[in-house]
Amino acid sequence: MIVWNHFPQGEHRTQCPICQRRDKSLGVSVFSHESAVAHCFRCGYVETRRPQRELTPAEREAYKRRMDAMRQQHDAEQRERQAAAASIATIRWAAAKPVQTHPYLERKAVMAHGLRLEGDMLLIPLRDSAGTLMSLQTIAADGTKRFVPGGRTRGCYHPIGRPAGRLVVAEGYATAATIHEDTGQAVAVAFNAGNLLPVAQALRGKYPGMELVIAADDDWQTDGNPGLTAARKAAQEVGALLAVPDFAGLDRGLKDSDFNDLRRLAQKEAAV
Ligand SMILES: [Zn+2]
Known part of the structure; x- marks a missing residue:
């Protein structure tokens, strides 16, 4: 994937060809015209350029040392960025206002559970399992969702309600709020499919005896059904129900995939 000839000998930073983040997350170390390593600290992509011949033990050792050093440097940079993002999130959260109403909540027909308002944007806090605020998700009036740039999302969540015996993990806020409002169960918002497993693991660590339930989004129109696939995997790994x-x-539309869609359709059906 990497066009090695673009890089002269030495250290370089560039855009990652895999995740394509704009912040030059790919570190490239070129040792010689025939040997180099690259590592992306965002997505973990690794590529090496090695001579055709068998490496000498000294060369092998040099590769390994360089990769280790790069990973350590990238980890340190990421921690710094996450700490800076957490400070920004904390300041914005402290300055935000209580939520009375918001177009997104109205459209999804859910209440505000632990949210705040910044201008016309909803703020949803992301906390680690110790309760420390790490980042924010913003939802604009038109439903556009963003995170604080550089903030940690992995393993972070927004809890709704107090867990009593059972705890549900769902992807998005509206889905989680729907489940909480309809069942009374405590629900953790994991924010995206890829974060279901890290959040389930964090909750399993925090509440070892708790019955966990992963509430899937059924992305039935998307190749490989990412929501259901990630939910099933998370449930298997932590011993949760699915x-x-x-x-x-029900008269299911192409975009109807989650428990919020299900509630809306079921209510429409009941009203007819
Ligand atoms: Zn990448």
């Missing part, structure tokens, strides 16, 4: 919205008998 809950999947059942649209049987």
